[in-house]
Amino acid sequence: MDLSGEVAVVTGSGRGLGRAYAEALAASGxxxxxxxxxxxxxxxxxSAIRAAGGRAASVVAPVGGAEVADRLVSTAVEEFGRLxxxxxxxxxxxxxxxxKMTDEDFDAVVDVHLRGTFTxxxxxxxxMREQGTGGRLVLISSPAGQRGNFGQTNYAAAKAGIVAMARTWAMELARADIAVNAVVPVAATEMTRTIPAFGPVIAESERTGAPFPDWLRRDEGLGTVEDVASLIVFLASAEAKGITGQAIGIGGDRLALWAHPRExxxxxxxxxxxxxxxxxxxxxxVGAEPETYGIPAPKVPEA
Structure with missing residues (x-):
């Protein structure tokens, strides 16, 4: 997929999913x-992007406030001419x-995830509106924001808010031809390594180089960070024109469209x-079939 001439900013892209997104976008041009x-x-x-023949610049700063957000955009424009x-x-x-959650625990997560996405x-x-040529906002959410997750009040609230912002901005920015979508990724990251059912499988794959088993990739929809990056490239491309206001899940072999809340x-x-x-x-x-809540426990095949 050809993104030649496009310019992207990826926040939190020094490692993990963010790095995979940045490198995949660069590999596409x-x-x-x-x-x-x-x-x-x-x-x-x-350095990795440049070594592969791509173009890249860096901004070392924590997202959250408007100053850093403005700096990210200005760097894109100064280095590459547009965004x-x-x-x-x-x-x-x-x-x-x-x-047990403190005010500081709550505020820190909301500031980076929710406020950082907003700014x-x-x-x-x-x-993008000044340029007048449209654009793409790709907001990273989480299954925790869609279903809730034990011990993650702050994270789940922020990630749910991100999907709500995607729906709102899709309406507000439609006339400017700026598409806004939320991505709900599932991949082998530092967080998923802490899940007892996933940790040993991920560790074994990293040790041996063997691919993840089918039950993990298909049934649980969990794969590598590179599996998720393909959706980011697609949403950044001309092929995704007209797709906006959606929450799209991806992980392993699974691609999914999340339903929006409705009666x-x-x-x-x-x-x-x-x-x-x-x-x-x-x-x-109305309460005859109550909704479930929480991320479903993994179903590990019996040995």
């Missing part, structure tokens, strides 16, 4: 602004159960509902 808080990691990615794609991937974790997308949208069941009572009337009708009415 895009110039890439690499961002990370680790200067050494960012420079390694820039076409903004991928908001940067994130941190501060996992705690609700009663970077806003800066990109301003530039599942409805009931009506003349004059409105009293608490007693709700109690009397709930289990046989």
């Amino acid at each position: 895009a110039a890439v602004v690499v961002n990370d808080v680790d200067a050494s990691a960012a420079e390694q990615v820039v 076409d794609v903004m991928v908001t991937n940067a994130g941190i974790l501060r996992d705690r159960v609700l009663w 970077c997308a806003r800066a990109a949208a301003v530039r 599942k069941a409805t009931a009506y009572a003349d004059g409105g509902w009293s608490a007693d009337a709700i109690a009397a009708s709930w289990h046989g009415g």
